[in-house]
Amino acid sequence: MSVAASGGLRRVLVANRGEIAVRILRACYDEGLETVVAVSDADRQSLAAQLADRAVVIGPASPADSYLDVDRILAAATLTGCDAVHPGYGFLSERPELPAACEKAGLVFVGPSADAMRSVGDKGSARALARKLDIPVGAGTDVVTTEGEAAESAAHLGFPVLLKAAAGGGGRGMRRVDSPDGLSAAWAAAASEADAAFGDGRLFIERYVRRARHVEVQVLADRHGHVAHLGERDCTLQRRYQKLVEEAPARDVPSEMRAAMHAAAVRLIGAIDYAGAATCEFLVDADRNTFAFLEVNARLQVEHPVTEMLTGVDIVREQLRVAAGAPLSFHQRDVRLSGHAVEVRVNAESPGDGFLPRPGRLTAWAAPVGSAVRVETACYPGWEIPPHYDSLLAKIIVLGADRAAALNRMDHALGHLVVAGVPTTAPFARSLLAHPDVRAGRTHTTWVEDVFLPGWESSDVQ
């Protein structure tokens, strides 16, 4: 039974933009829900604005005055008669002020309660919770308030260390520091970046693990006591902490370790009063064959389609069901993890120019198609890509019987992407996925910068 048919919800405000707004609109449609999308001045012509039942302009292009303004989002929802708000990812999706304000206004927030969000959204308290549940946690500090305290903690942990935003995600407000000399500048840069991105400049420090792999577990929880995982995703291929490629399942992680991570994620989310989608991130130390809990993302994740391709579970529809008070549509025993799914993020960037973001007008756009190829995008020919937001143009996701088949299919799909007007990272991604180390799974989170880019930048393939 759909959410609309169950009578739980009727009309959803999509408080986001770009491809994820389009993705949420589709899930709402599938659940029989009406949609309103909140757009900034710069997004009046967006695909989401065209596809939604209604679009409302909530403010100027600057995110602080539109997508990051709780009052404007609330006003848009109430004035258009919405009964629920879906925050997507980024923007206000991990700010407890939004669910708190929704609750006060009698709106359903599609996500966890403000309290649940606080208890896992702050990385310090999430680590404390994990420790209490006997989940391995990497060496690091709780929130550090002064540079002096940071220097002391970093010396205690041993360089290199990683400065991370307490409120963060997406690599914003993150800096690797190799020696005491670099701490001061990195501290200032990370704090101001975190403040600009999340409105919260608090930082904490972790010991930096060399040759680490990033593995995360997708969890869904409802208000009827069900907590289920949908397996893990491997997001090891990154550049400056920005994920480039995600895949599932994780390659070459021993099955006991995978099972232990799945169980840890379910235990962690089950320990709090949590409803909706959550992702538990882990760092896998390839040298020591251990894993450590990193953080919980209390929201939908950019790379959620990888898991959807693998399991057939529609995570966004499940989010809407849970928000409407319905139970999850599946049980843990129903979840089948078969085959291999890969996602590539196609960004409007010039890889040959230090990955400089390049907004502009898309003069041509044709996405690949196919039975095991999925494209999540807000692009259309003629769209003027605004400079105010991130550079993600599309996510291309493929499914294969095994990893090699999936990678081959991805190469084919990327080769059929037609884009003109702005440079994209698609050709770069093809070279990356063709590299023998990627094919063999011999990569870690800084492999792209340490190994791949130096060779690629000097070649003429680009």
Add this chain to the structure above:
Amino acid sequence: MGLTPADIQALLEQFEASSWQEMTIDIGEDHLHVSRRANGSAPAPASVAAATPVPATGPTPAVEPALVDRNGEASAGTSVAARGVAVEAPSVGLFWRSPAPGAPPFVEVGSHVEPDDTLAIIEVMKLMSPLKAGRSGVVTAILVRNGATVARGEPLVLIDSGP
């Protein structure tokens, strides 16, 4: 008594600090018109015209002054811009004068800068890049308002490196 270069600089600073889009001042025979707009709504270099000639002794001004006569019509006349060489936008993006909202600006008109000094931040799709002065000298004009969307190659800041 006419407007001196120091007067013009002081007026430009007042204008820059204000939220005004345009400013016109007539003192005696002198006419000063400053605008943040070119033709239309796109942010563009402020144009400065004064009837009092100020000899351009530095490098050729990179910004063409709007020439405005007493009747407010464009004309070829003895007008000049704030002098200096323009530092241009390396790419399309947003122009930020401070390292963070509410923080003091990197530079003001009158600031002395060295080549490696940061004049502003250009934000493109959430990537923040410092705009470096590239030369030493005195900032004589900041041509776009804080937060404006700028085009690639658009003149942003004038720096006078002297004779």
